[in-house]
Amino acid sequence: MEKAKKVRLEAYVVALLVASGFFIAGIAIRDFAAYDQLNTISAYQKTISALLAVSELKGELLQSDSDDYCNLSWDDVWKEKVEIGNILGALETKLGKQNPQVLEQKAMYNKVQLSTLNLVKKINENCGYNWTVIVFFYTNNKTSELGDSERGSLQGSVLDTIYQADKENIKIFSFDAELMDEETRKSFFDEYELTTTPSLIINDIGYDRFMSKNEILEVIYP
Amino acid sequence: MLFVPSIPLWVIYSIFFLEFFIASFFVFSFIQSKFSKKILLGKPEFDITFVIPAYNKESLLEGCVKSIKNLDYAQNRIKIFIVDDKSTDNTLEVARKLEKKYSGISVFAKPKNTGKADTLNFGIKRASTEIVAVLDADTLPQGDILQKSLPKFLDSNIMAVACRFKPSNHSRAIERMQYVEYFLTGFYRSIMSHMGALPVAPAFTIFRREFFVKHGYFDKGNMTEDFEMGLRIQSKRGNIGYIADTYAATDVPDTLRKFIRQRLRWGYGTLYNCRKYLDMFFNPKYGDLAFFILPTWLFGTLLVSVVLLFTLYLLFAQIVNFAIKLSAGWLPYFTFNLTRFILFFTDLRVLLVIFSLLIGLSLFLFIRIEFREKIKLKDYILYIFLYLWIQAVASTMAVGYFLAGKKPKW
Numbered sequence A: 001m002e003k004a005k006k007v008r009l010e011a012y013v014v015a016l017l018v019a020s021g022f023f024i025a026g027i028a029i030r031d032f033a034a035y036d037q038l039n040t041i042s043a044y045q046k047t048i049s050a051l052l053a054v055s056e057l058k059g060e061l062l063q064s065d066s067d068d069y070c071n072l073s074w075d076d077v078w079k080e081k082v083e084i085g086n087i088l089g090a091l092e093t094k095l096g097k098q099n100p101q102v103l104e105q106k107a108m109y110n111k112v113q114l115s116t117l118n119l120v121k122k123i124n125e126n127c128g129y130n131w132t133v134i135v136f137f138y139t140n141n142k143t144s145e146l147g148d149s150e151r152g153s154l155q156g157s158v159l160d161t162i163y164q165a166d167k168e169n170i171k172i173f174s175f176d177a178e179l180m181d182e183e184t185r186k187s188f189f190d191e192y193e194l195t196t197t198p199s200l201i202i203n204d205i206g207y208d209r210f211m212s213k214n215e216i217l218e219v220i221y222p
Numbered sequence B: 001m002l003f004v005p006s007i008p009l010w011v012i013y014s015i016f017f018l019e020f021f022i023a024s025f026f027v028f029s030f031i032q033s034k035f036s037k038k039i040l041l042g043k044p045e046f047d048i049t050f051v052i053p054a055y056n057k058e059s060l061l062e063g064c065v066k067s068i069k070n071l072d073y074a075q076n077r078i079k080i081f082i083v084d085d086k087s088t089d090n091t092l093e094v095a096r097k098l099e100k101k102y103s104g105i106s107v108f109a110k111p112k113n114t115g116k117a118d119t120l121n122f123g124i125k126r127a128s129t130e131i132v133a134v135l136d137a138d139t140l141p142q143g144d145i146l147q148k149s150l151p152k153f154l155d156s157n158i159m160a161v162a163c164r165f166k167p168s169n170h171s172r173a174i175e176r177m178q179y180v181e182y183f184l185t186g187f188y189r190s191i192m193s194h195m196g197a198l199p200v201a202p203a204f205t206i207f208r209r210e211f212f213v214k215h216g217y218f219d220k221g222n223m224t225e226d227f228e229m230g231l232r233i234q235s236k237r238g239n240i241g242y243i244a245d246t247y248a249a250t251d252v253p254d255t256l257r258k259f260i261r262q263r264l265r266w267g268y269g270t271l272y273n274c275r276k277y278l279d280m281f282f283n284p285k286y287g288d289l290a291f292f293i294l295p296t297w298l299f300g301t302l303l304v305s306v307v308l309l310f311t312l313y314l315l316f317a318q319i320v321n322f323a324i325k326l327s328a329g330w331l332p333y334f335t336f337n338l339t340r341f342i343l344f345f346t347d348l349r350v351l352l353v354i355f356s357l358l359i360g361l362s363l364f365l366f367i368r369i370e371f372r373e374k375i376k377l378k379d380y381i382l383y384i385f386l387y388l389w390i391q392a393v394a395s396t397m398a399v400g401y402f403l404a405g406k407k408p409k410w
Helices: A009-061 A066-070 A074-095 A100-126 A149-165 A182-191 A213-220 B009-035 B061-069 B091-101 B116-126 B145-154 B173-195 B209-215 B225-235 B256-276 B287-327 B338-345 B348-370 B377-404
Strands: A132-138 A170-176 A199-202 A205-207 B048-054 B078-084 B105-109 B131-135 B139-141 B158-167 B204-208 B239-250
Touching: A009 A074, A009 A100, A009 B009, A009 B287, A009 B338, A009 B348, A074 A100, A074 B338, A100 A132, A100 A170, A132 A149, A132 A182, A149 A170, A149 A213, A149 B287, A199 A213, B009 B173, B009 B287, B009 B348, B048 B061, B048 B116, B061 B078, B061 B091, B061 B139, B078 B091, B078 B116, B091 B105, B105 B116, B116 B131, B116 B225, B131 B209, B145 B158, B145 B204, B145 B239, B158 B173, B158 B225, B173 B239, B173 B256, B173 B287, B173 B348, B173 B377, B204 B209, B204 B239, B225 B239, B225 B256, B256 B287, B256 B377, B287 B377, B338 B348, B348 B377
Parallel strands: A132 A170, B048 B078, B048 B131, B078 B105, B158 B239
Antiparallel strands: A132 A199, A199 A205, B131 B204, B139 B239, B158 B204
16 A cells, blocks of 8 residues: 555646647637638728718818718718727727727727718718717726726716617717827817716717716707 | 626636646546556455444435345345434334344444444444445445445455445436536546545445554544545555446435535535645645645635635626616617627637537536436536536535634534
8 A cells, every 4th residue: 555656747748738729729719700800890991991081082072062962972981980899899808908909990990980070070060960979988998097987888888778779860989088199189178178088079069977868868859 | 887807817718728627637537547447357255344324314224225135246245234323213223123124234323423424433343344335324236336346355455445326316406416416426536546546435435444443434523524534545545446337326415405505514524624634735646636636626616616706796796787777778789790799709718618518518428428327418507507506605605614614514
């Protein structure tokens, strides 16, 4: 009974290799899918930028001819903007909100949104539409000086519900305040007297606070 | 909104890595065992004493005795000691009747109730045979169990031989889930035994009596005296053999309450005995037991508690946040989005969960073929998604009792 027992080194090495194999397989599948999705976003961003450039150009050239201006196929722009938002949301969950690639795409997305926002405003003014335009500022950073990320997340959920109820007439633009360039954010905040996040601009009036669903509905449907 | 902590990714990945490592280790060891089976020649003829500790087992005693009498082994070599632990029912009277009815039975009545370990010791000390089998009164060994177990004692390093268990009651969900557990445990124990690292001598185990004489009897007052004895055998660098191709049937808790109480005792006993034999951990002279089995066992018990408490908090926080969102006017909706769907299923965490489930399922199907058992897949699913959480509750309670220095009631 005094025989020393064996430590089977080979079993540990094999187990280590097999366990690593599972991880490598998982990482390969994940990265393949993420790469694919980032490419999709990139392609969308390019398309949407091109569409917006053409739209703006046409808008400037055809200011006098409102019929032509109003017949622009902005629907595609809107759908792709929503799709990018969807993918970015999923990628945030998957790769993390602070992932450099996600942050890069979000920064670009903010620019696309700004152009889309301008276009929507123009269409609203010139083509007889009565869309409700909501601009929403939030932050994902829990330690941000720009506001409360938890309340921002809650505000996002409330806006989502409002949008789902009336997709045709409500256009929402969400901006991660931390990812906007300083100058643009300041100009928005100064113009609409905003100081924190979450905050909203609904039909060109600023609201420097969290708003419940009922409060927003009262503003939209007075 | 309640704070919902996000677990650092490295923690999640480490847990999964550990899980894959453990599974791979067992599978590799199983393959090794298949290629290096020791063939022990000879048909040993040992005299053997069965010691049955009995406390309030009047209804079970005869079944147990009958199963021993039906063993496919020379009956003149078998003695049965029934030791009554001062039962308050008619156990002693039933035992006396059995003593008269069958040959080779001796009944002992202890003057006061002192618990299972002491009752077993009482019987073992009075045995004179080279081999002693201990079994609970609710355990029924199969006919071929001695023929398959005793040859193991030809290896002089084998101090005990354990066998697979099967619940004899398996109609209720809690019983069926234990059936799956016992079935999987049988597989893992046979591999541990092959590694020379099986650290438990459970409810029906056959011992070389000499070991008790040299190294002491069951630890009185220990909540898991079988685990302690297993560790003691290992600490003396003896081995515990295991028979997977036959079994003993045993009663398992039939209610959730009884189950939790049993597992609380087992969990507490595991922690207590791990502390008692702490010097064995990572000590190379104890081989894989010291480097793999014991650390996995102890770490697993502690990790399960942390995971359970964390999950309960997350669940609570999500429910509160859900309510807060509802009160702010949010309405849940579901729209299918292919991109989100693909991204969800290609998330590394989700992929690792899928891999884990597939590994578990493959092992289950493989063991089912290996043991020729027709266990239903739905019971396995119940085991994975419900039983393990119930088990985790008991484990967490055991950790709580242990840390508080409080011994659970029997």
